[in-house]
Amino acid sequence: MTTKTVRLDRDGAVATITLNRPDNGNAINIPLARELYEAAIQCRLDDSIRCVVLTGAGRMFCVGGDITCFADAGDAVPALLEELTTHLHGAMAQLSRMNKPLVTAINGPAAGAGLGLSVLGDIALSTPAAHFTLAYPAIGLTPDGGATWLLPRLMGLRKFQEFALTNKRLSAEEAESMDLVTRVVAAKDLDRETGAIAGQLAQSATGALGRIRQLVLDSQGTSLEAQMEAEATAIAEAGAKAEAREGFAAFLDKRKPDFTRC
Numbered sequence: 622m623t624t625k626t627v628r629l630d631r632d633g634a635v636a637t638i639t640l641n642r643p644d645n646g647n648a649i650n651i652p653l654a655r656e657l658y659e660a661a662i663q664c665r666l667d668d669s670i671r672c673v674v675l676t677g678a679g680r681m682f683c684v685g686g687d688i689t690c691f692a693d694a695g696d697a698v699p700a701l702l703e704e705l706t707t708h709l710h711g712a713m714a715q716l717s718r719m720n721k722p723l724v725t726a727i728n729g730p731a732a733g734a735g736l737g738l739s740v741l742g743d744i745a746l747s748t749p750a751a752h753f754t755l756a757y758p759a760i761g762l763t764p765d766g767g768a769t770w771l772l773p774r775l776m777g778l779r780k781f782q783e784f785a786l787t788n789k790r791l792s793a794e795e796a797e798s799m800d801l802v803t804r805v806v807a808a809k810d811l812d813r814e815t816g817a818i819a820g821q822l823a824q825s826a827t828g829a830l831g832r833i834r835q836l837v838l839d840s841q842g843t844s845l846e847a848q849m850e851a852e853a854t855a856i857a858e859a860g861a862k863a864e865a866r867e868g869f870a871a872f873l874d875k876r877k878p879d880f881t882r883c
Contacts, residue, residue, distance in 0.1 A: 626653035628678075629660045634671035634823040634881070635816075636664050640738075643679025648687035649734055651701070654708035661715035671823040671881070673716065674815055675738065676726035685733020685756055686765075706765045709734060713767055716741060717838060720831030722822045726815040727793075727802065732756040737766025740775060740801050743834065744818055748808040753791040753801060755784060774841060775800050826864040826880045 628639040638660050640647035647653075664673045677683050686705065694701045716723050725742030732754040739745060739753070755772075757764050764785070773781040776799040783789060793805045806814045822830065832855050840848050859865055863883035871878035 625656075626650070627656035627660050629663065631670075632816075633820075634669065635674060635819045636667075636670045636672075637674040637676065638664065640675075640677045640683050643677075643681070645687065646681040646684035646730075647677045647679070647735070648684050648689075649705065649709060650687040650690050651705055651708070654705050654712065658708045658712040658715070661712040661719075664721075665715045665719035670721065671825075671827045672722050672724065672819045673719070674724045674726055674819050675716070675742065676815070677728055677735075679729070680750075681729040681735075682727045682731040682739055682751065683733075683735025684730065685735045688760060691760075702765075709766060713737065713741060718835065720834075721827045722825075722830050722834065724815055724819050724822070726811055727751045728808075728811060730754075733764075734766035734768075737764075737768045737771060740771055741767070742803075744822075745802040746811060746815055746818070747793045747796065747802040747805050748811050749793050749805055750808060751793045751796070751802075753793075753796050755788060758786065758788045772801070824881060826868065826878075826883070828862055828864050828883070829859055832859060 626640070626642050628637075628641050630637045630639070638657070640653065640657070642648060642650075642653060664670050686702075691698050691701065722744070723742045725739050725745045727739045727745060727747040729748065729750055730752050731739035733756040736753055736755060739747075739751075755764060755768060769785075772784070776784065780799060784791070791799070791801070793802065796802045797805050836848070836851060836855060839851065843851070864880055867878050867880060867883055
């Protein structure tokens with residue numbers, strides 16, 4: 622799928638979603654938010670896609686919302702923001718709940734809603750040129766894109782409070798030290814490293830990986846007992862799947878499992 626503001630490319634079982642407004646820093650307007658939602662739905666529903674990569678075109682990952690559009694909207698900005706966040710949050714929900722892993726390749730600076738998108742990946746790889754800013758206080762807005770849910774859980778409440786209220790900018794190295802990104806890789810190696818990880822995940826037991834993703838997300842709001850009950854249900858259900866049968870057989874045969882056949 623190729624549209625004006627989002628690209629969806631395939632390389633075997635790996636799909637790559639690229640935010641595609643490089644001349645605008647991949648700023649999020651209504652068309653981009655809508656097309657990102659459509660791409661996310663397609664990735665979730667297509668069982669032949671076993672891993673998804675999210676990245677940006679050009680030198681930026683995503684600078685956040687398109688402030689020019691906000692200013693031009695005048696008194697209609699509340700309706701514009703509600704429509705934009707409806708599509709954006711729908712896309713993020715699809716990407717976070719799909720039954721397959723997500724890798725974010727953070728090719729440059731991420732701010733505002735772009736920050737939420739950048740840290741959404743199960744594995745988030747960043748170049749040294751990237752930096753991370755919440756940005757909303759500088760324009761008199763409050764966060765969206767899941768920032769107030771995702772970031773405190775990744776970096777800790779106290780760190781997030783200072784980060785959010787002072788509009789602090791974090792370097793890629795600082796973001797790595799605060800667990801906002803998995804690791805920093807050289808810009809020249811980002812595509813290769815992303816491809817290697819995505820390829821490895823696509824060969825894995827993606828059904829099991831998808832269930833792990835859900836258990837991790839749901840654990841934030843459950844008690845230990847409730848989480849263990851969910852784990853018991855999940856492992857029993859996984860045991861009935863073809864992935865488990867292949868995993869058992871490969872272990873006993875002393876060979877590498879081929880989960881792509883499942």
